Amino acid sequence: MQAYQHYKAEDFLTDDLFIAWVYNRDAAAAAFWSDWMAQAHPNRAEALLAKDILEALNIPDAAVTEAALADETGQIIRRIRQPTHQKMPVLRRVWYVAAAVVLLLGVSWFVWRIPQKPLALMALLPTAQSGDGVVEQANRTSKPVRVTLPDGSTVRLQPNSRIQHVAGFGQQVRAVVLTGEAFFEVVPNPKVPFLVYARDVVTRVVGTSFTVKAYDENPQVTVAVRTGRVTVYSRKELEQHRNAAKPEVTGVVLTPNQQVVFNAKEEVFRKELVENPVFIAKDAASVSFDFDDVPLAEVFRRIEETYEIDIVYNEQLLQKCTLTASLTGLSLYEQLRLISKSLEGSYEVTDGKVLILATGCGE
Structure with missing residues (x-):
């Protein structure tokens, strides 16, 4: 058990059991803390302060804006510099405490529970009830923040990014609305697909890991897959087919190390490989990339299985070609450049596949 008798308020604020x-x-948490608070611990006042702060940050009948918080923060600074003995209203005093913690601890990511579902979410998630509350989690720090969703899925939320989901997340639908950038690791659940709404696109998965990048100032939305398989749709097309008896919506299917870029102006998807492909195969660490007169077909097979990508080439023209080189420690694109150079050819990436452009084995 944690040495809670030595905790300060800031320690209680980051303790999962205390927050629960x-x-x-x-x-179980309620039973433990009810018993703990009933005892005469020397730091009980610290625990009570932390409790007040958490309750202040979760006021159910008020949606707090950044402007309001900034205003309260400014007033705290002024009050510190010019102390006064005037009494403050209870609600204002509560928010002073909350804002003070933000100043002291540097806590800049928040979880707001909004009583009514915003109109934007109402349009995106028609299966949810109109009276459902919304949970919004925003990262205002300079570093990524890890968020755990009710179904156990995790989100690595990048700075200046936020996600929203209904309070009843996972009961009928697992859907989030993303603004900014986040890396998702989704717990598999074939009965309840996971949906990410990001401006003009919708990403649908069952259980996989992927990144979605959709900043307001950028006209493009990017979805990149790390593991598993995802399907990306145009939100406009989904909405047009929503009420159809048998909706037929064409999506872009992505596999590991592939990404799609959607251009809002042109309303087109561009499928490609990610900027830095990574090893996907479980035994990739034991695969040798040192080749000594190895047939090119075997070289390509190892690369395809390690990165789970497709390499397209003219097997008949290159069937007698071999490779003697060490590709260990090189990135995928460096490996492809070296192979292409040995063939006196080139390569290009089209529709998420690698095309080898060569007519022979070179000199």
Whole structure:
């Protein structure tokens, strides 16, 4: 058990068991902390302060804006410099405490629970009830923040990014709305697909890991797959077919190390390989990339299986070609450049596949 008797307020604020108790998320946590608070611990006041702060950051009948928080923060600074004995209203005093913690701890990512579902979410998630609350999680720090969703899926939220989902997430639909950039690791659940709405595109998965990048200032939306398989749709086309008896919506299927870029102006998808392909195969670390007069077909097979990509080439023209070289430690694109050079040819990436452009084995 944690040495809670030595905790300060900031320690309680980051303790999962303590947070679960304050927000009534876990019966075991409630039993433990009710018993703990009933005892005469020397730092009980610190725990009470942390409890007040968490409750302030979760006020159910007020949606807090950044402007309001900034205003309260400014007032705290002024009050510190010019102390006063005037009493503050209870609600304002609560927010002073919350804003003070933001200043002292540098806490700049928040979880807001909004009573009513915003109109944007209403349009995106028609299966949810109109009275459902919304959970919004925003990262205002300079580093990525890890968020765990109710189904156990995790989101690595990048700076200046936020996600929203209904309070009943996972009951009928697993859907989030993303603004900014995030890396998702989704817990498999074939019965309840996972949807990411990001401006003009919708990404649908069952269980996989992938990155979605959709900043407001950038006209492009990018979806890149690390593991598994995802399908990316045009949100406009999905909405047009939503009420059809048998909707037929064409999506772009992505596999590991592939990505798609959607251009909002042209309304077209461009499928390609990710900028830095990574090893996907489980035994990739043991695969040798040192070749000594090895047939080119075997070289390509190892690369394809390691990165789970497709390499297209003229097997008849290159059937007698071999490679003697060490490709160990090189990136995929460096490996392809070296192979192409040995063939006195080139390569290009089209529709997420590698095309080898060579007519022979070179000199």
